[in-house]
Amino acid sequence: MNILIVDDNKLNLELFCHMLSMLDTVVARPMADPVAALAWCEQHTPDLVLVDYMMPELDGLEFLRRFRALPGKQEVPVVMVTADTEIAVRHEALRLSANDFLTKPVNHAELNARVGNLLALRRAQLQLAERADWLTHAVRKATADVVAREHEAICRLSRAAEYRDPETGGHLLRMAAYARLTAENLGLNEAKCDLIRDAAPMHDIGKVGIPDAILLKPGPLTADEIEIMRRHTEIGASILAGSESPLLQVGAIIAHSHHERYDGSGYPRGLAGDAIPLYGRIVAVADVFDALTSVRPYKAGWDLQRAIEYLRDGSGSQFDPLCVAALLADVDALLAIQHAYQAHELADLGSPV
Known part of the structure; x- marks a missing residue:
């Protein structure tokens, strides 16, 4: 002493x-x-x-x-x-x-x-x-373990929904990374950026409640079928609603609002502008960008410039202009995300749906 x-x-x-x-x-x-x-x-x-x-x-x-x-x-x-x-x-x-x-x-x-x-x-x-x-460290580790297990369970549940749809697991990873990049460029704090990254893969969890005849139909959907397909937003929100987990709470918001359009013509509630939750506005841009630029068995992926032009054309109508600008603020980061998850995409394209 x-x-x-x-x-x-x-x-x-x-x-x-x-x-x-x-x-x-x-x-x-x-x-x-x-x-x-x-x-x-x-x-x-x-x-x-x-x-x-x-x-x-x-x-x-x-x-x-x-x-x-x-x-x-x-x-x-x-x-x-x-x-x-x-x-x-x-x-x-x-x-x-x-x-x-x-x-x-x-x-x-x-x-x-x-x-x-x-x-x-x-x-x-x-x-x-x-x-x-020591106790503080132990509690933090235990909390981190719980969060990690919660995240793993949610990712597996999200993949279950994706496997019922002609999408890929790589889509989930890339879209989540695009959503985090958008949130970061919007100035959200690190905790919120991580939260939206982890919750974004749950956006289409409601597709587990859509009949295969509609979800996997190769041709165009009828008006009635489109109406049924659109219910996946409400089904997803219902699945995730009522949880005390902040991650599931944000997941419910995203599932319910990611098909709303900035001009009010989206679904399921026809919200417009800032009435659409920010998490939903962010994921809407990230989801569409990845869908446009991804290779699918039924389509080729768009090149980067064409996808960027599509987002800019939809800025203020389909998409929140601030979210579009935030996602496109760092093109190098977009390319890095695409490259990072390319292996997942190739693996998924080779697996049965």
Whole structure:
């Protein structure tokens, strides 16, 4: 345990060091200059401070005031050495959170007893802090594990919906990455960017409730069939609704709103402009962009410039102009996402639907 001794009298420093040498596991650091001692404390944390009150330039009270103002020094025990008659000084020192006092002339046995008691408390304090840090780390890890398992389950559920539709798992990964890129360029904080990335794959989860005859029909749908197909937004929202999980809550919002159009001509509720939840507006742009640029068994993927022009043409009608601008703000990032998930796309195209 490290004890900082601050006293302008070098003889007193030697005396304190000698008396404290009788204590086991104690290292004394004597300093005659209180200003230099404070500077040292800015970079180091002693386990106990023994400071004299009567010092030139900076007395013990001012030293204590400045010491307590340093980061991480509020809990370090401080013993102030005063004369027997300095009652007012002791009261002020208590107000400044001194932990104990020694009266001149200092008694050897009293010094070691008081310092020993305070160091025992300091050891317990450090152990509690270490235990608290360990528990905090354990809780964070446990929480991260729960979130990871929740995310895995949601991804698998989302893939189940995708396998009922002539889409690919690569689409989910890319679309989620495009959605996060859009959110990031819109200035959303990291937590919200991660949340929309993780929730975006649930956008079409409601397709599990659409009959295969409609979902997998090779030709154009009738008006009645289109109406049934559009119900996947409400089915998805119903599947995910009512959860206490923020991830599922956002997933429900996305499932319900990603087919709304900025001009109000979308479905299922015909919302327009900012009445459409931001998460839905973001995923709408990301979903269409990936659908346009992806290769499918029934179509070739559009080149990047053609897809960009389509989004810009639909800006303000089908899409939120701010979301379009945010997605297209970093073309290099778009290409990087396409390249990163190319292997998933090739694997999925080779697997049965």
